[in-house]
Amino acid sequence: DTEVTQTPKHLVMGMTNKKSLKCEQHMGHRAMYWYKQKAKKPPELMFVYSYEKLSINESVPSRFSPECPNSSLLNLHLHALQPEDSALYLCASSQDRGRGNTGELFFGEGSRLTVL
Amino acid sequence: GNSVTQMEGPVTLSEEAFLTINCTYTATGYPSLFWYVQYPGEGLQLLLKATKADDKGSNKGFEATYRKETTSFHLEKGSVQVSDSAVYFCALSDRDTGRRALTFGSGTRLQVQP
Numbered sequence: 641d642t643e644v645t646q647t648p649k650h651l652v653m654g655m656t657n658k659k660s661l662k663c664e665q666h667m668g669h670r671a672m673y674w675y676k677q678k679a680k681k682p683p684e685l686m687f688v689y690s691y692e693k694l695s696i697n698e699s700v701p702s703r704f705s706p707e708c709p710n711s712s713l714l715n716l717h718l719h720a721l722q723p724e725d726s727a728l729y730l731c732a733s734s735q736d737r738g739r740g741n742t743g744e745l746f747f748g749e750g751s752r753l754t755v756l
Numbered sequence: 757g758n759s760v761t762q763m764e765g766p767v768t769l770s771e772e773a774f775l776t777i778n779c780t781y782t783a784t785g786y787p788s789l790f791w792y793v794q795y796p797g798e799g800l801q802l803l804l805k806a807t808k809a810d811d812k813g814s815n816k817g818f819e820a821t822y823r824k825e826t827t828s829f830h831l832e833k834g835s836v837q838v839s840d841s842a843v844y845f846c847a848l849s850d851r852d853t854g855r856r857a858l859t860f861g862s863g864t865r866l867q868v869q870p
Contacts, residue, residue: 646799673857682845682860683800696857730799742807743788743849745858749799 643667644748646731652754655721661751663714663731672714673745674706675730683730689714721755728752758783762846762861769836769868777831777864779820779846787848789813789822789829790858794843803831803844836868 644665653659663672671690675683688696689708703725705717714731729752732745763778781787791803791813804813809824818833829846846861 680863680865682863685857688857728799742805743858744790744802744805745849746802747792747800 644731644733644746646729646748646751648751649749650752650754652756653718653721654756655723657721658717658719660718661716661729661731661753663716663748664712665733665746666712667733667746668711669733669735669746670711671734672708673732673734674714674716675732677728677730677750679727687716718753721753723755726753726755758787758848758850758859760846760848760859760861762844762864764862764864765843766865766867769866771838771868771870772835773868775831775833775836775840775866777844777846777866779829779831779861781827781829781846781848783827783848783850785850787850789820790847790849791818791820791829791831792845792847792860794845794863796842800845836866838868838870841866841868 647662673688674686676686677683685698686700687706692708703720707715728750730750731748734745759782761780788807790805792800793803794800803818804815806813806822809822812821820829820831843863843865845863847858849858
């Protein structure tokens with residue numbers, strides 16, 4: 641069982657809708673990530689939060705808005721999306737940088753988004 | 757910059773065949789190396805990892821050895837099962853840079869036939 645929980649598992653939305661994807665972890669990790677994965681492709685990094693602050697934004701369009709309310713939660717707010725944004729959105733978490741940190745990421749099962 | 761190169765798939769094998777999936781990397785620092793597996797309709801699961809040269813990661817019959825001299829981390833399994841059918845991603849994490857994220861290879865789809 642994964643220790644990173646993502647909701648919802650499936651989401652269908654229109655281009656004018658506003659929706660959110662949610663991610664939760666209780667491993668005490670202080671880094672959290674959003675990845676986007678298209679079919680038959682590897683995950684692409686979108687955002688990284690470190691200690692609840694945004695540390696990496698991979699030039700993601702502003703219709704995707706991340707939020708990290710606390711160290712256990714990560715949200716991705718969606719507004720005015722396009723059909724090409726349909727994909728599997730993966731959340732992940734990792735330990736702090738430092739001694740003993742191997743750099744391993746722990747992934748959730750993903751939220752499959754369809755934009756009509 | 758960092759990069760990971762995997763062999764093209766799909767790889768189609770019969771049950772009990774030997775599996776090798778090649779992975780080579782380029783990194784500016786001294787990376788940790790990982791193999792992740794993705795079953796149909798699911799997220800990524802860590803299969804195995806190695807953090808320094810000559811380390812061997814192993815799990816569920818899969819093995820990979822961190823070869824610094826050839827910058828490789830090839831995945832092997834002696835006898836595959838139908839349940840091993842999935843997409844396998846090689847990845848690296850460069851702990852020596854400020855970048856906190858995995859660099860993934862393109863993925864290799866494995867299909868095991870009964």
